[in-house]
Amino acid sequence: MLPDISVFGPYTYLVTEVVFGTFAFLLLWRVDALGRAGRTIVALYPIAYVWDWYTLQVGVFAIKLRTGVDLLGIPIEEHIFMVVVPAFIVGIHETLHECERR
Template sequence: MRPDITVFGRFTYLLTEVVWGAVAFALLRRTNSVRKALRVSLLLYPFAYAWDRYTLEVGVFDIPLRTGIDIAGIPLEEHIFMFVVPSMVVGTTELLEERTGE
């Protein structure tokens, strides 16, 4: 049985981003790749923003459990998401390369 995180109401999505962001940050610190992840995130951000904005506008998805704070036309949580995901990828890749000696 999975825990019901909807008890956090409008802060549910924000809380998940903070939790997974902390995991990503721990990976980045462990692999000394915070700067690399920041560079990758900043490079990808304009593309992710345009994609996110468009998909929200046309109704591809809806985010009901969010704060309701929009910045530049998309939810605050989505802006965070655009840094968490690339950071998780960079941190995981760096950890795998470290462990395999590449």
């Protein structure tokens, strides 16, 4: 059974992003890939924003355990999500390639 993290109430989504974002940052820092990840995030962010805005507008999904703070038409947590996910992916990618170089 998975732990019930809903104890964080409206901050649940934000807490999960901070946890996963911390792991992503540590991976990127460890392999000295913060700059590469940053460039990737900047390139992907506009696409992710439009995609996210649209799916929220048409009702594809609803976010229950969030702060309720919106920025540019989408929840602040979604903006963070659009940074954390590519950072985590690039962090894992760069870590795997670092292991291959050894």
